[in-house]
Amino acid sequence: MTIKRKLQLVFAGALITALGSTLTIWSSDAEAAVNRYTIQANSPKPEACKNHGTVPAGTWLQNKVCGYFVGTALAGTAFDVHETAQSDYHYGHNYGGNNLCAWVPPGALSGSPTGKADESCSAETKERIGHRRSFGSDFNARAHEAEDGSAVSVDPACSGGAYLNYYDSSDYNSGSLRDPAGTPAAQVQYRYTTNGSNPAVVVRDSNLGWVFMDRDCVTDWRGVKFHNDND
Structure with a gap:
């Protein structure tokens, strides 16, 4: 083998090694994309959604921008x-006990990222949870006809x-x-009312804000009419 041929092979090997390193870095960045x-x-x-004040425990989780309350992302x-x-609403994955995909309102996040993570909330999930029957039933009003609840009596x-x-998951089942x-x-x-074999109700308390309660805690529905149309 000539010296020229050896140099060509050495150069080619170095190029492949460099390219491999570049691809490895690119692959790592692609996986940790958010x-x-x-x-x-x-x-x-x-x-922007006609709400005022703060959420002391953290921030609301919502099914879409200015959507339904589906939980609380804890501080x-x-x-x-x-x-x-x-x-400036953000769609993504909340961890802790929730471990689900949802939207959070503006101003809820730290000023700077704390790190990178793999993508875990798909466009399909975003589309699905944007419709209210994906997470609940027996709504107090037809779709797009109310922004608040209807008065009921409960055992505190x-x-x-x-x-x-x-x-506790993006299935919302x-x-x-x-x-x-x-x-x-x-x-x-x-x-x-939430999905599930032991469902809860989503209610707004004058002091606590939006919260969940056991459905059996309702003592008087006060004539509330249930609606199960989708949006």
């Missing part, structure tokens, strides 16, 4: 941002009171009451 942030306490409620938990809407001490969370929120008033505003 930024991870931390949920902040006392995050602002979305003013200190991680949130991987997959998409940011023009309104029933099943430990109110809770910040219920769903089941869950369990967790993260105590406190004792609600005897009258709350009923919005919908």
